[in-house]
Amino acid sequence: MNAQRDVELFLRAQFESTADATVLDGQIDAVLSATARRRQQPAWLAALRSYPMTTTTRSFGRPLSTPAWALLMILAFLFVITAVGVTTGTLRLPPAPVVNGPIVFGRYVPAADDMGVFAVRPDGSGEHLVIPSPVGCPQVSPDGTQVAFAFGVVNVDGTHRRMFPGTFQGATLGCSRWSPDGQRLAVEGFNDNDRKVNGIYLADAADGGHVSRLTTNGVNGYDIPGDWSPDGQHIAFARNNGYSSGLWVVDVADGATRRLVDMTVNGVGSWSPDGQWIATVVGRDFVMVHPDGSGYHTIEIPVTQVDSAADLSFSPDGTRFVFALKSLDNGDVADIYTMKIDGTDLVQITKTPSDNEEFVDWGIDPK
Numbered sequence: 001m002n003a004q005r006d007v008e009l010f011l012r013a014q015f016e017s018t019a020d021a022t023v024l025d026g027q028i029d030a031v032l033s034a035t036a037r038r039r040q041q042p043a044w045l046a047a048l049r050s051y052p053m054t055t056t057t058r059s060f061g062r063p064l065s066t067p068a069w070a071l072l073m074i075l076a077f078l079f080v081i082t083a084v085g086v087t088t089g090t091l092r093l094p095p096a097p098v099v100n101g102p103i104v105f106g107r108y109v110p111a112a113d114d115m116g117v118f119a120v121r122p123d124g125s126g127e128h129l130v131i132p133s134p135v136g137c138p139q140v141s142p143d144g145t146q147v148a149f150a151f152g153v154v155n156v157d158g159t160h161r162r163m164f165p166g167t168f169q170g171a172t173l174g175c176s177r178w179s180p181d182g183q184r185l186a187v188e189g190f191n192d193n194d195r196k197v198n199g200i201y202l203a204d205a206a207d208g209g210h211v212s213r214l215t216t217n218g219v220n221g222y223d224i225p226g227d228w229s230p231d232g233q234h235i236a237f238a239r240n241n242g243y244s245s246g247l248w249v250v251d252v253a254d255g256a257t258r259r260l261v262d263m264t265v266n267g268v269g270s271w272s273p274d275g276q277w278i279a280t281v282v283g284r285d286f287v288m289v290h291p292d293g294s295g296y297h298t299i300e301i302p303v304t305q306v307d308s309a310a311d312l313s314f315s316p317d318g319t320r321f322v323f324a325l326k327s328l329d330n331g332d333v334a335d336i337y338t339m340k341i342d343g344t345d346l347v348q349i350t351k352t353p354s355d356n357e358e359f360v361d362w363g364i365d366p367k
Contacts, residue, residue, distance in 0.1 A: 099317075100315045100362065101122075101316065103120050104138040104147055104363065105117075105119075105350075105358065106136045106137065106138060109355075112134060116129055116132050116133040122315075122362075124348075124349045131154055135149045136149060138359060138361060139175075140363025140364075141178050141182050142364075143364070144366040145366045146182075148177075151166055156363075162208075164207065165211075168211045169197060170194055171190060171201065172189065173208075176188075180231070183205055185204075187201045187211075189201045198216075198222050198223060199213055200235065214252070215237070215255060221239065221240035221242040221243075221245075227270050229275055234251055235249070236248070236269025236270070236271055244264040245266075246261055248260060260291075266308065266310050267280040267311065267312050274318060279314065279341075284308065288341075301343070302339070302344065302346050303327060308326045313362055314341075315338070320339060320340055320341060322337070322349075322360050324358045324359075335348060335349070
């Protein structure tokens, strides 16, 4: 019987609660026969008739036909099952797929002798200037509508540019990283004449206000913020001692820090969208490590003439990296590349032999 038996028992219970003794029991047989789309076995019919049940005569206007009643009851049954599933969480709609949007980066502009912010599609098309020089270190907001730079925010189309207060308690506030909810920024604070103020600061993304200190470098160097964890509880960062940098993580709630990679890194740490990995660059290789420091492994860049790579970042869907790569052929000039996180499918996005590109980030398309 299985599911068929369950449906029939459900129908029987429904009819019994609204039974009218003036209607012949034969209509019950017709309903169940139509529901099952087969003739009922005699034993079935005998068992059903042992219950005092008939179809209801209540109606609005013209009575429904037997097949119509059967269809109505099946729909009611399915509605109840679906409603229970939704309210209990057993039935969930899959999340909408993440779409990789524009890649933003800084490019040296010789005429201005400084950096400007540019954007390009992941296939290399549609490159355009977002913010004229002098600006740097662009980062796309979680919803894809804004770009943070040092130290301010602008819409992705270059409009509504807002500059924030540039100092706090003796520290110059510079490059910033968005929190997952887009409400706060993790900002590098530094002062070459007073390195005691060097560290990471937090500020409101709307106006740069409510600044508070999160870390203190303490080794005569710099703390440079990387990505926030997807749950907003931690921030990856590079701690520099004036000569080299290691990969660290800080707890946003209490400022507690721990070191993940004790080798020299060339990056500030990019958090995978699923929260399982933090990626950075060590030497000529990419490195991935779990937030607790386990799972350390390297990924080779499939280019034989690599000089250096930097600014490694996950794509929004977590399947690729974007980064700036200097080849031995180009000397000190870097171009933008993407690559699958397993080290395959290297794609060159920009090709500017005379212009260096850095500070790379990958955002989503605005909704």
